[in-house]
Amino acid sequence: xxxxxxxxxxxxxKALNITASTVSRAMNDHPKxxxxxxNMVIEKAREMQYQPNAMxxxxxxxxxxxxxxxxxxxxxxxxxxxxxxxxxxxNPAGYNxxxxxxxxxxxxxxxxxxxxxxxxxxxxLMSLSIETQDVKHLQKVMNHRIPLVLFxxxxxxxxxxxxxxxxxxxxxxMTIHLIDQGYTNFMWMGGPRNVFIYKNxxxxxxxxxxxxxxxxxxxxxxxxxxxxxxxxxxxxxxLEHNKAPDVVFATSDYMAMGAIQACQEKGLKIPxxxxxxxxxxxxxxxxxxxxxxxxxxxxxxxxxxAARLLLEEMLSENDEVIPRKTILRxxxxxxxxxxxxxxE
Amino acid sequence: xxxxxxxxxxxxxKALNITASTVSRAMNDHPKxxxxxxNMVIEKAREMQYQPNAMxxxxxxxxxxxxxxxxxxxxxxxxxxxxxxxxxxxNPAGYNxxxxxxxxxxxxxxxxxxxxxxxxxxxxLMSLSIETQDVKHLQKVMNHRIPLVLFxxxxxxxxxxxxxxxxxxxxxxMTIHLIDQGYTNFMWMGGPRNVFIYKNxxxxxxxxxxxxxxxxxxxxxxxxxxxxxxxxxxxxxxLEHNKAPDVVFATSDYMAMGAIQACQEKGLKIPxxxxxxxxxxxxxxxxxxxxxxxxxxxxxxxxxxAARLLLEEMLSENDEVIPRKTILRxxxxxxxxxxxxxxE
DNA sequence: AAACACAATGCAAACGTTTGCATTTATTTT
DNA sequence: AAAATAAATGCAAACGTTTGCATTGTGTTT
Numbered sequence: 097x098x099x100x101x102x103x104x105x106x107x108x109x110k111a112l113n114i115t116a117s118t119v120s121r122a123m124n125d126h127p128k129x130x131x132x133x134x135n136m137v138i139e140k141a142r143e144m145q146y147q148p149n150a151m152x153x154x155x156x157x158x159x160x161x162x163x164x165x166x167x168x169x170x171x172x173x174x175x176x177x178x179x180x181x182x183x184x185x186x187n188p189a190g191y192n193x194x195x196x197x198x199x200x201x202x203x204x205x206x207x208x209x210x211x212x213x214x215x216x217x218x219x220x221l222m223s224l225s226i227e228t229q230d231v232k233h234l235q236k237v238m239n240h241r242i243p244l245v246l247f248x249x250x251x252x253x254x255x256x257x258x259x260x261x262x263x264x265x266x267x268x269x270m271t272i273h274l275i276d277q278g279y280t281n282f283m284w285m286g287g288p289r290n291v292f293i294y295k296n297x298x299x300x301x302x303x304x305x306x307x308x309x310x311x312x313x314x315x316x317x318x319x320x321x322x323x324x325x326x327x328x329x330x331x332x333x334x335l336e337h338n339k340a341p342d343v344v345f346a347t348s349d350y351m352a353m354g355a356i357q358a359c360q361e362k363g364l365k366i367p368x369x370x371x372x373x374x375x376x377x378x379x380x381x382x383x384x385x386x387x388x389x390x391x392x393x394x395x396x397x398x399x400x401x402a403a404r405l406l407l408e409e410m411l412s413e414n415d416e417v418i419p420r421k422t423i424l425r426x427x428x429x430x431x432x433x434x435x436x437x438x439x440e
Numbered sequence: 441x442x443x444x445x446x447x448x449x450x451x452x453x454k455a456l457n458i459t460a461s462t463v464s465r466a467m468n469d470h471p472k473x474x475x476x477x478x479n480m481v482i483e484k485a486r487e488m489q490y491q492p493n494a495m496x497x498x499x500x501x502x503x504x505x506x507x508x509x510x511x512x513x514x515x516x517x518x519x520x521x522x523x524x525x526x527x528x529x530x531n532p533a534g535y536n537x538x539x540x541x542x543x544x545x546x547x548x549x550x551x552x553x554x555x556x557x558x559x560x561x562x563x564x565l566m567s568l569s570i571e572t573q574d575v576k577h578l579q580k581v582m583n584h585r586i587p588l589v590l591f592x593x594x595x596x597x598x599x600x601x602x603x604x605x606x607x608x609x610x611x612x613x614m615t616i617h618l619i620d621q622g623y624t625n626f627m628w629m630g631g632p633r634n635v636f637i638y639k640n641x642x643x644x645x646x647x648x649x650x651x652x653x654x655x656x657x658x659x660x661x662x663x664x665x666x667x668x669x670x671x672x673x674x675x676x677x678x679l680e681h682n683k684a685p686d687v688v689f690a691t692s693d694y695m696a697m698g699a700i701q702a703c704q705e706k707g708l709k710i711p712x713x714x715x716x717x718x719x720x721x722x723x724x725x726x727x728x729x730x731x732x733x734x735x736x737x738x739x740x741x742x743x744x745x746a747a748r749l750l751l752e753e754m755l756s757e758n759d760e761v762i763p764r765k766t767i768l769r770x771x772x773x774x775x776x777x778x779x780x781x782x783x784e
Numbered sequence: 785a786a787a788c789a790c791a792a793t794g795c796a797a798a799c800g801t802t803t804g805c806a807t808t809t810a811t812t813t814t
Numbered sequence: 815a816a817a818a819t820a821a822a823t824g825c826a827a828a829c830g831t832t833t834g835c836a837t838t839g840t841g842t843t844t
Contacts, residue, residue, distance in 0.1 A: 102560075102584065104800055115824050120802060128822060145583060150558040151504065152800035155495040155829050170539075171520035179514060183541065192555055195514075195539045197527065211536055214494040239489055240446065353727055380724035383668075383697055448830055459794050464832060472792060496830035499799050 103146040112140055123148065154216065163406065164212035166196045166205060166222040168249070173379055174395045175223070178247065181399020182221060189407055191218065202227040209233045213240055219406045224249040226291055243409035243417070247402040250292060257409065259402040259422045263293050266391040266426035267300030270345060270373055273389075275308050277434055279343035279371055282315040285330075285355065286347035287322035294322075297347040297375065316341055320351075327354025335362050340370050343434070349374035349381050349390055356384070356433070371434040386432035393426050447490040456484055467492065498560070507750065508556035510540045510549060510566035512593070517723055518739045519567070522591065525743020526565060533751055535562065546571040553577045556586075563587040563750045568595060570635060587753035587761070591746040593636065601753065603746045603766045607637050610735040610770035611644030614689060614717055617733075617772055619652050621779065623687035623715055626659040629674075629699065630691035631666035638666075641691040641719065660685055664695075671698025679706050684714050687778070693718035693725050693734055700728070700777070715778040730776035737770050 105119040112119070114133070121129045122137035140146075154160040163186055167175040183193055194217065198205035205225045212220055213236070220242055231253050237244050238254065246258040274282070284301055287294040305312045318334075320326045327346065335358060346352035352374030356366060364370050366386050374381055374390040381388040401422040409417050449463040456463070458477070465473045466481035484490075498504040507530055511519045527537055538561065542549035549569050556564055557580070564586055575597050581588050582598065590602040618626070628645055631638040649656045662678075664670045671690065679702060690696035696718030700710060708714050710730050718725055718734040725732040745766040753761050 102800095106800075116801080117803080117825080118823055120800095121823090124802085130822060133822080145580070147554065147557045147584065149499070149560060149800050150555075151495050151499040151560060152829090153802075155493070155499050155799090155831090156801045156803085158829070160495065170514055170523060171517060173515060176515035176520060180541075192538075192540075194536075196536075197524075210491065211494075213491045216493060216495055236489065240491065380727050383724045384727050385729050446830095450830075460831080461795075461833080462793055464830095465793085468832090474792060477792080493830050496799090497832075499801090499829090500831045500833085502799070 102149070103141075103144045104149065105146075108137060108140050108144060108146060111144070112136060159216055159218055161190055162192045162194055162215065162217045163410075164194045164196065164208075164215070164217040164220045166198055166208045166212075166220070168198050168200045168223060168225050170195065170197055174248075174376060174393065177395035178223075178399035178402070181396035181401075182403040183399075184396075185400050185403035185407065198225040200225045200227060202230075206233045209237060213237065213242065217242065219243040219245070219410045221245050221247060221402050221406055223247050224251060226288070229290075243406055245402050245406040245409070247398055248293065255419045257405045257417070257419045257421065259398050259405065259424065261293070261393050261398070262423050262425050263296035264300035264303070266375065266393070266428070267297035267345075267347060268304045269300075269426075269428045270375070270389075270391055271301045271304030272308075273428055273430060274343050274345060274371065274373060274434060275304065275310070277343075277371065277436065279434075280310065281342040282310075282312075283318065283341040283344045284315060284347070285318045285320075285327055285344060285351045288319060294319075294347060301345060301347075322348035322351050324350045324354040324357075327351035328358050329354075331355045331358030332361065335359070335364075340364060343371040343373070345373045347375040349376045349378040349388060352388055352390070352433075353380070353384070356388075367433050367436055371436075373434050377429055382431065389431045389434040390429050391426045392429050394424055397424055446493070447485075447488045448493070449490075452481060452484050452488060452490060455488070456480060503560055503562055504536075505534055506536045506538055506559065506561045507754075508538045508540065508552075508559070508561040508564045510542055510552045510556075510564070512542050512544045512567060512569050514539065514541055518592075518720060518737065521739035522567075522743035522746075525740035525745075526747045527743075528740075529744050529747035529751065542569040544569045544571060546574075550577045553581060557581065557584055561586065563589070563754045565589050565591065565746050565750055567591050568593040587750055589746050589750040589753070591742055599763045601749045601761070601763045601765065603742050603749065603768065605637070605737050605742070606767050606769050607640035608644035608647070610719070610737070610772070611641035611689075611691060612648045613644075613770075613772045614719070614733075614735055615645045615648030616652070617774060618687050618689060618715065618717060618778060619648065619654070621687075621715065623778075624654065625686040626654075626656075627662065627685040627688045628659060628691070629662045629664075629671055629688060629695045632663060638663075638691060645689060645691075666692035666695055668694045668698040668701075671695035672702050673698075675699045675702030676705065679703070679708075684708060687715040687717070689717045691719040693720045693722040693732060696732055696734070696777075697724070697728070700732075711776065711778050711780055715780075717778050721773060726775065733775045733778040734773050735770045736773050738768055741768055 105116045109116045109119045119137050122134045165182060170176055179195060186193060196208040198208060202225050205228060220237055231251050234254055244256055246256055250258040250260055286297060289295045289298055302312045318330050320330060331354060344355045346355055352372050356372050359366060359370055366372055374388045377390045377392040381390050405420060449460045453460045453463045463481050466478045509526060514520055523539060530537060540552040542552060546569050549572060564581055575595050578598055588600055590600055594602040594604055630642060633639045633642055646656045662674050664674060675698060688699045690699055696716050700716050703710055703714055710716055718732045721734045721736040725734050749764060
């Protein structure tokens, strides 16, 4: 059994009849400490079950080798894959990650920011909550000179480096694919268009239609919380009172799934009676039947890109950093739900 | 623009012509500080963009109000839901969470443990990596008197509180359901049975069969890495050379999905020609067609239970805590994949 | 009016490191 | 052999809080 208190470098110093400075330097492999002393110290440290006190060390050094990351939710594949990407860059570089969830609430997001500033993290990576409009809390991070990089849900109200998907292009590519398949009567479904990503996806969709001389104005548009249930409810009701469109382009796989279920309930065959496309390439999208045409966003790459930008800012000597943008091109994945069987 | 250095309580004290102690007490709402002073301090703090230095505070107090959590991977619904459960208990109690991934490697797990000890977390929650056999690193945590609770992937080599699923019971219930549906010719699929959870699920399956006088010995058993692809490959090959069983009980939804795909390729109707059951209630399991019968594990509850146990240990005055176990009962979810249509 | 209680604040040490500078000891140069 | 250099370690302050105890000032009791 160990004693009540934790071992400190002082204890080790006392035991070896040297000073704490020497112990500290020995543990940190300082060049001016003799190998003999280093060995002695390291052995003693092990013997006494010494674990450095990161709080004391960080305090003295004025910073922790820790990066804070704020995401709306971790139980979304998109975000947890991004986290993996981030770790794959930051861990080898010697940083630990503190992950916070905003739960899509701006109040929690502000809370998280405060915690991270208080912990004097070396940098912050974040994706804004769906509620976030005002960015005072981001300004605060910048005032504290903490490097900050936004990803996916970004803001352009402040000069901050960020990593984005080219959502407009993703939606554009998808729409062109759908038009090429011969569909003309569209329905668009998406999350609220005050959120950048949905706005951009809508723009891409609109541009594609216009480029082929179709009139987006007359197309159906449904905007709502991007979940299965919301889309299902809407679509059930819609099909009750209206003629089905040729194709539903849902800018969320969950909404696409809702639409599919509503259609199947009505006895509509997909894709022969109605086609459905999604967005995000959620894991289930290739497990369902018909397999869902969607857009892959390379989430892990987003994390890597964001981590690289942050790393550069953290290591930069320069006080004033020029914000940079990384824009990733998504990839269209064509599956069964939008390609009519040959015999038709 | 702010000055290069961060504001400290000293700066606030100087600005108000009082001492740092008073500022500290005012910020922490100490009863002996007058309301007037508190207001003054708080106002000044806001004005000067003060953010408390958690490192200094933690160092002085000897502990951080932080809990460390180690999971094999965060991009599994099972684990990310557990994390949500943990946060729902720990955040209101005033704790922050540091989440670490072991990536199923014992070496990373040991690394993580060291980091958490160094950061003097108030407690650790962990689920062991699939590799972990030796538990010296857990002993180390205990030596440092850091409260520790294991969940899901536990070890009984040390006296540690833990939260487990009753996997045996879950599999038992499922098997009984399948027998009741009239299936007799079984195939069992699962992960490696040296892993506790798969072993237990197998035991439950076996016990159920025996209780109904069926001979498990003659049933088909496939043991492999619990992924869709592995199960798909196996099943394709199996159906090529053998008569299909009545029912496949896969103790992983992904394996079940692989089996389903192989069957559908062969033109077998589910559940009429062959039934398939899974385990874990992955999100996709109710999105596919037919909807998959499976077992819900209440992952969020696991997190809550673990957090509650930890909280008690952290708050306990008592130095020696008696380890406690919470065992959660999973719930059978009967869906389409195992229930024959009425007209048959 | 002296003695007391009480509220509010100040003083100073402590938490465990790190690090610039000073000191000691050993080695090399003149 | 004295002086200069190099190598290894020690000294002490600092990081920004918190907190037990001491001090001050104000109002209350005898």
